[in-house]
Amino acid sequence: MQSPILEYLRRVHADLARLEEGAPYSAGRTDALAAPDDTDAAGDFGIALATVDGYVYEVGATAKEFSLHSISKPLSYGLALTDHGFDAVDAKVDVEPSGEAFHELSFGGAGGRPANAMINAGALAVASLLKGSGGRSAIRRIEEHYSLFAGRPLGSNGRVFRTELANSDRNHGLAYLLSSAGVIDGDPTRALETYLRQCAIQVTCRDLAMMAATLANGGTNPVTGAEALGLDAVERVLSVMMTSGMYDDAGDWVASVGMPAKSGVGGGIIAVLPGQAGLAVYSPPLDRHGNSVRGVATCRRISRDMEMHFVRSARAGQSAIRSSGTIDREPSTTRRTEEAAAALAEHGHRAAVVRLTGDLFFAGTESVVRELSGLPREVEWIIVDVRDVDEISRLATMMLAELRRGLAEQGRALVLVDPDGRLDPAFADGEVPRFATRDRAVAHCEDLLLERYGAAGARPDSVPVVASPALALLGDTDTRRIAALMERHSFADGDVVRRVGQRFGGVFFILSGAVGITAVDADGTRVRLSTLTAGMTFGDLALGDDDRQETTAKAEGRVEVMVLRADAIEDLERDDPALAVQLWRALARDAYFRMDLDARSEAARMRR
Template identity: 60%
Template sequence: MDSPIEEYLHRVHAEISELRDGQPYSVAPKGRSVDPEDFGICLATVDGYVYEVGTTSKEFSMQSLSKPFSYGLALTEHGLEAVDAKVDVEPSGDSFTEISLAPKTGRPANAMINAGALAVASLIKGSGGKTALNRIVDFYSGFTDRQLTSSKGVYNAERRNSDHNHALAFLMSSFGLLESLPTTALETYLRQCAVQITCRDLSLMAATLANSGTNPVTGHEALGVEAVERVLSVMMTSGMYDNAGDWVASVGMPAKSGVGGGTLAVLPGQAGLAVFSPPLDAHGTSVRGEAACRRMSADMEMHFVRSARAGRSAIRAIHSIAQVPSAVRRTDEAAAVLRDLGDRGIVIELTGDLLFAGTESMIRELSTLNDDVEFVVLDARRVDEVSRMSHTMLANLEQQLRHTHRQLLFVDPEDRLATAVSATEGSTFVTRSTAIAHCEDQLLQRHSPELSTPSRVAVSEAPALSSLPAGDAEELERLMESRNYQDGEVVRRVGQRFDGVYFIVSGRITTTARDAEGNRVGLGTLSAGMTFGELALGREQRQELTQRAQGSVEVKVLSAATIDHLEKEDPRLAGEMWRALTREAFTRVDQYMREVTSLIRDYY
């Protein structure tokens, strides 16, 4: 089944592909052409899953995208104080080519403009038998899942067109801000700009920053948390140069652009976004890259203010209904069939926030369902905040499921999801057990209709009396009185003395108890053909459970007075009755024990 997130990315890609503004960067090696139609979008989550659409595997030059990563390397090697002495952390409000040096110290405003990047490059030296460039390339590679390289051809082309950067390097050297010769600092900077990456690489680099510096695919700690905090802070205020203020206000993600056509944006704790499209605007930013980031931030609520909490999977647990069956008592035959069919229904327990990361993890899981899954129960009782994106994506997914003849159900007593996604009538439940019971009923109806729970069962056909001769069962039924109850009405309550055995003719009875803290706990649901009331005989002949009608219920009661009379007048029939009820009770205990054993095995 197609993921709604992938469908959304394809739709955004198709719409933004229509933009024809901007021109590609003019500096390139001889013989290398730039295709202005190249356009790719990659979205990488903090657990390493990458959504891709368009041109995502074609290499391009990092250019200024290299600046935050080299800044991170310098911070790691020299510490914040030493790097701050060379480069400030203030927004410049200028273009990336502006001088923006402090009047007295000559210190560049930040590490995202060229002057600051040159100062950072001078701090990175060769070590351990590796040149400065090799160390930089290896460091960058730690943010991806492959080894990167730097293009000599791109470097040579940049070198031939670097008069302005030459001037910056010598000017900064005159202030004593470079830790190497000006030409060495410039060479290091231009060679890092020439590192070749793909859109997919860039998304993983962004996701690594989003994941507090740990590569979500390889598990490698590419950058320490303290350095990540500084890098993202400077990216937020300065990464988009003289367009930074508007970017923060409308997009709200730390970001960086490069004249090679790449744009990266980081949603801390949740995801990394990368876009590749060569045509640039006046700020040196990819036209389509900026448009895609703005569109996705708005649609998917990716502004850091909305998605401030650390991203994590919203899925608490996933299990089949065979692992955790409902509390409805079934015949042995029906229970066996449901054990075989149980993987056709799954329960996904949700927890926390359904913001971007939480929604993505849920949608991804739902999009990869096995083909034989017929019912999906979303348990939303532990869900806190729900984003607009979550409602939209779930609504799309519910339609997809419906078109493939599958049903999405909700355990959603506070209505956090169901109404917003226009859930069909009868697909929302207050408790998980009732939702699972619905799945079980439907599976039996579809695959073994002869075993499905009938809506009405005559007392003479009840399983509890199945071992009796037909005449005996009919005689007992003649001694019973009929009673009817409405939905929610208490049939028997805690403390009530034994007053007879109840046979359910139609409808369902829910059984509840109180836990140690006084909370009501559901224990089970009884359907047509089953009995209750006899448990009051177990302890001082008093009821310890509460039993309520679920919907309209009809029962027949063999009252305590009638049983006393029967034991005196017809002891044979009374004895046969008690033997039949005892046999039925032991059968149910055996069934419950097997279910509990299965649960314990699956848990451990």
């Protein structure tokens, strides 16, 4: 099914596509960095969200190429830090917020240093530090560096470069001022050309999302595995992006979005959620700060809805999936008839169990909805176990509610293992079944599977004792003789049928209802062993006087049983030894069959 996250992004895209404020920069304006590549692109709008494991959600115009422009600044800043080290770069460019527009004549800090690498003056100083090496020109090295972030080859557009160069008087002035202060060594025009060529490198919105995800992933591209930037440099780059990446709108950005970000006059914006995801938006119309109108609105909306502000998402993201599998490989402890066991073996793949762990913030929630959305269409019931989840965000409840609606449209359903009701806000109508244990949830899905796919009699509500599978080896006459020796008993919900430590009390044949079998482990913790239903038997079969009941049997709902008491068995052994032998043979066969089922179930659980 379609991911709720993709559905959400499509709604955001549809809502914000209605925004018509702003205009693209055009060639010849004194406050313009450069002309847009395509003035007809004003209506283009794309959103891409890439996770730190390389999965990309995208809607709209995410494949159209445009120029990086100022989004190139943090990438080149990282390359300069790698080439020269922090001290050498800091001597040329400071790390203080300027509070100025991108094209301001920022000049006058200590030693004439530009305030930071995100404004044009700082970017020109950084560009002057980038040199050719190993037979490669400076721009070729920059292209290769950017390509590592994007995970594909990128190149600079000569036409865009020439247009920018023809309309860069202000940047020429900045370059010469920086040269006069000794910030730029060598030819200032060459530094300007390097800067403008890096601004002309062509990318798509999807590329930007992958670049942002690479920064979020500590500098390693999550798809290719290539290191684009060292972790120390990533830390510095993201810090400067947080305080200065949105120029004179930086303070409002940190307060309302709370992610390191960088915009470009080409209409692109990237935002980085460290350890979790990279967000990119492409939409050319710009506001008075030089930022994409739709891009800013999209980042604010997504940060709020998905709780991506750094204060809320401070923990590093990781998959919240502890394990995932179908119930044919990990059945419940409920014992079934042979017919039911066969039906569940054939159809158990139609119900899946997904165990969650950690925190359900953005990254954890994304991994969960991706896993659940990607389950095969044949999976009709999905059990979500949240017992090991530490924190559940509002985003998680919202996305699981969306997921539930999508599943319902396909005739599929969620089942929760949520004893504390932590997901109740997502399912206020109470129509999603909720269980305290995974075993109960799996048994519930097994019952539903048997109702839909089981053979006749695979899940009977009641079984007369003469039809008990445990007595199947006996003939009709012998079965009736054994039944005549039994006593009928009824138990209400919660009644203890047999308690641990009691002496052997006979063999119990369940006519109707369910009986839970529990034991106490070495730590004194009560452990559920199995649930028995109509047609099944239980009872310590040992006859020694010193043997005691090792488990507790408790009624789950109203239960009717027939009991073959210990003294009745002794009478049978004395009066009709041959029939007693046949009885023990039948009971031993049934016990072996149940033991085999239990062993296979436990083996499946251990494999998980």
